[in-house]
Amino acid sequence: MYFGLSEDQIFFQENVSKFLEDQASLDIIRSITEGDSLELQGEIHSGLVNLGLGSLLIPEEFGGLGLDLLFATAVSQSLGGGIAPIAFTGSYIMAPLAIIFGGNQIQKERYLTQMSKNSIRIGVGFSQYIGARDNSTIEMNSNKISGRSLFVLDAKDATHLMLSDANGVIGLVSKNSSGIEIVELTTVDKTRSYSEVILNNVDVDVLEQTTSSNDAINKAVDGGRIILAADSIGASQRLIDKAVAYSKERKQFGRVIGSFQAVKHMCAEMAADLEPCYSLVWHAAYCFDNSPDEARLMACHAKSHVSEISKMIAKKATEVHGGMGFTDLMGLHYWFKRIGVNRHTLGAPELVREEAANIQNF
Amino acid sequence: MDLNYGAKYEDFRKEVREFCKEWKGVNFKDSAKIPMTQAFEATGVTMSRSEWQSTLIEKGYFARSVPKEYGGFGGESDIIKNRIIASEFSNANIPAAMGGQGIDMLVPTLLELGTEEQKKRYIKPTLHGEMIWCQGYSEPNAGSDLASLQTKGELVNDSWVINGQKIWTSTAQYSQMMFCLVRTEPDAQKHAGISYLLVPMDTPGLEIRPLVDMTLKAGFNEVFFTDVTIPKGNIIGKRGEGWAVANATLGHERGSLTDPNATVNRVNSLIDRMKEERLDGTRLIDIPVYRDKLISIQAKVMAFQSNSLRVLSSKLNKGQDTKIAGMIQKLVGTELRHELEGFAVDIMGEVGTLYEDSPHLRDSGSWQFLYMYYLGLIIGGGTSQIQKNIISERGLGMPKEPKAQGV
Numbered sequence A: 001m002y003f004g005l006s007e008d009q010i011f012f013q014e015n016v017s018k019f020l021e022d023q024a025s026l027d028i029i030r031s032i033t034e035g036d037s038l039e040l041q042g043e044i045h046s047g048l049v050n051l052g053l054g055s056l057l058i059p060e061e062f063g064g065l066g067l068d069l070l071f072a073t074a075v076s077q078s079l080g081g082g083i084a085p086i087a088f089t090g091s092y093i094m095a096p097l098a099i100i101f102g103g104n105q106i107q108k109e110r111y112l113t114q115m116s117k118n119s120i121r122i123g124v125g126f127s128q129y130i131g132a133r134d135n136s137t138i139e140m141n142s143n144k145i146s147g148r149s150l151f152v153l154d155a156k157d158a159t160h161l162m163l164s165d166a167n168g169v170i171g172l173v174s175k176n177s178s179g180i181e182i183v184e185l186t187t188v189d190k191t192r193s194y195s196e197v198i199l200n201n202v203d204v205d206v207l208e209q210t211t212s213s214n215d216a217i218n219k220a221v222d223g224g225r226i227i228l229a230a231d232s233i234g235a236s237q238r239l240i241d242k243a244v245a246y247s248k249e250r251k252q253f254g255r256v257i258g259s260f261q262a263v264k265h266m267c268a269e270m271a272a273d274l275e276p277c278y279s280l281v282w283h284a285a286y287c288f289d290n291s292p293d294e295a296r297l298m299a300c301h302a303k304s305h306v307s308e309i310s311k312m313i314a315k316k317a318t319e320v321h322g323g324m325g326f327t328d329l330m331g332l333h334y335w336f337k338r339i340g341v342n343r344h345t346l347g348a349p350e351l352v353r354e355e356a357a358n359i360q361n362f
Numbered sequence B: 001m002d003l004n005y006g007a008k009y010e011d012f013r014k015e016v017r018e019f020c021k022e023w024k025g026v027n028f029k030d031s032a033k034i035p036m037t038q039a040f041e042a043t044g045v046t047m048s049r050s051e052w053q054s055t056l057i058e059k060g061y062f063a064r065s066v067p068k069e070y071g072g073f074g075g076e077s078d079i080i081k082n083r084i085i086a087s088e089f090s091n092a093n094i095p096a097a098m099g100g101q102g103i104d105m106l107v108p109t110l111l112e113l114g115t116e117e118q119k120k121r122y123i124k125p126t127l128h129g130e131m132i133w134c135q136g137y138s139e140p141n142a143g144s145d146l147a148s149l150q151t152k153g154e155l156v157n158d159s160w161v162i163n164g165q166k167i168w169t170s171t172a173q174y175s176q177m178m179f180c181l182v183r184t185e186p187d188a189q190k191h192a193g194i195s196y197l198l199v200p201m202d203t204p205g206l207e208i209r210p211l212v213d214m215t216l217k218a219g220f221n222e223v224f225f226t227d228v229t230i231p232k233g234n235i236i237g238k239r240g241e242g243w244a245v246a247n248a249t250l251g252h253e254r255g256s257l258t259d260p261n262a263t264v265n266r267v268n269s270l271i272d273r274m275k276e277e278r279l280d281g282t283r284l285i286d287i288p289v290y291r292d293k294l295i296s297i298q299a300k301v302m303a304f305q306s307n308s309l310r311v312l313s314s315k316l317n318k319g320q321d322t323k324i325a326g327m328i329q330k331l332v333g334t335e336l337r338h339e340l341e342g343f344a345v346d347i348m349g350e351v352g353t354l355y356e357d358s359p360h361l362r363d364s365g366s367w368q369f370l371y372m373y374y375l376g377l378i379i380g381g382g383t384s385q386i387q388k389n390i391i392s393e394r395g396l397g398m399p400k401e402p403k404a405q406g407v
């Protein structure tokens, strides 16, 4: 028995962290989110794709690295820690999973091969399946798709979009097909892209297995949830590290604030809350890879629990920094907001807990 | 226990209610200082903020007990009437009188401790919204430990010459004046060396640098002083008495950060939102988990509002002890508002995370904005941890934390 990341996983994870430290400083991320350094954003993306981020989950037979979700989970922690301003959960986790589990052989070859070469990128919109807001609907038949999907992930620089209807049928469209309109949404988290996609009788390639089974969409959603939870863990850890470091430097009343029990306890609570989250999320990823019967429930737990913990950490870590914590200068809010949007992407905690109860037939 | 205010007050309530009906839809041409907080339906008269202040003062709905000669209404102090005004305005959703650090903190201080000349000069334009003030207390190294502030004031040829830096100064960029704490007696003990000075913001040598906060607005500023020279008379209280003067106003600030009527208003807006918003076709207000959490927050808000009513009662009835009920207001009020605004974001899911000018934005993005803004207020005006120190040490009489060696 060994419960933990492997040497390979840790090595890769550290490479990603190191890359982000070097290439994506807070100043760079700030200017990217202000829309000023889009080329730099492109470079960060290509750099990470060169490290293999785009093809982690794609099987070797289609040119990918053929790694498992636990591996991707380890990577996602680094992306959250470094608030990486790139597409990941949609394009490089959910999209390949949906195709691997829902596509026929032709579709797998068509898409996975190109994805592993980075010649196509896919944005993902499953909110119809997870929970529809604002009366959005998607109607799909065997060759046409119409309707409106909100909060499509990673659509901005994508070449293709993958959308689902309320039943979990998944279709792919090419982004430059006629009849597609894309509206950029602005959330508090500007490190990643969220869009509304409006479709009017657009040609669609329906993933064959998804017309008869929900397995593919469930796999994609479970994987996405675990990856988002890992991203929030990475972001939370970074906030704790910053709070602890600050509390050892900042002096008030002639002592470092870290010597006040109130501050110590805030930090200890954050650590005590976060520590089990690592185990939960790795365990969920392990189940995803090895134990399909438990996978869905564990993914729900990982997503909902980490969302609650990281929300509290985002607040407390800001508090430890006092007035500085509230400034843009300190930039803590980038992590705060990333955690805030992760919380709601692919289902807010209450909804995911409801699902967890249903999965167990309660 | 008798929660009736009596016939005299019920008549007054009717009068205020009429007024609210008459002015329903009033709105302002000059932008509010805190963006996105509350939009008022623009269905009525449009005027400037200061015209609205004047209208309210004329009726006695604002600055009620401030003497006429200082620009107030000149009536007797009547906290029940104030309460009625606040709650009727809130119910009718028409704008209450302006607040801010000048009105909430400086005016009460001047009334209590200012000279006749200072009262005549500053109170009227402040009440009428023509003179905006900022509070220059905190410095980079003096936040929770405010009394360690180092900005220096020296008396040279009958003028104060000020050098140093303030930070987190809210609204400094819109202000005409600053009331600030400055170390004028470097040899005196920490708390005894501070004076309370009044500084015109256009004095040469004073530089304001807006400081963007997590909401991405410049809610506060850094203010730098290089030989800023002001008249000797721009001081409230005596030299070295600034700490006591400031403490008189900190109490006012902590009260004004947590208006229970505004909180009640937000719960009501939240309920409206939950009736309108749908998830998979179901109204949010019909989803059991959200209903439960809503009611739990509503109960907390009712408890908070009742608490403030009891604090009010203790001001009318001698001998009623509400020391702790008063002390907890800043802590409970700001934490509660943060929770409430955050819950609204939560129920809306992804839609709740939308910001700025995004399509599908709800209520001008005010929920997400205030969720963050109230985290700022949990920190500003004395952090939650400092509030807990005050409650335990001064409220519950618990021993103080040991001081660091040599300080």
Ligand SMILES: Cc1cc2nc3c(=O)[nH]c(=O)nc-3n(C[C@H](O)[C@H](O)[C@H](O)COP(=O)(O)OP(=O)(O)OC[C@H]3O[C@@H](n4cnc5c(N)ncnc54)[C@H](O)[C@@H]3O)c2cc1C
Pocket (backbone or CB within 6 Å): A250, A251, A252, A253, A257, A260, A261, A262, A263, A319, A320, A321, A322, A323, A324, A326, B134, B135, B136, B137, B138, B139, B140, B141, B142, B143, B144, B145, B167, B168, B169, B170, B171, B219, B220, B376, B377, B379, B380, B381, B382, B383, B384, B385, B386, B389
């Ligand atoms: C939105 C906002 C608006 C503001 N507006 C103004 C303004 O208009 N004018 C003005 O003068 N100032 C203003 N401030 C400053 C505010 O008063 C200070 O930020 C606040 O008092 C905390 O000080 P600090 O930032 O230095 O934090 P620090 O004092 O450095 O505190 C850091 C952490 O240590 C903790 N801590 C410190 N001392 C103790 C202790 N003894 N026991 C336990 N814990 C402790 C704190 O609780 C906090 O968690 C504003 C701040 C904010 C956030």
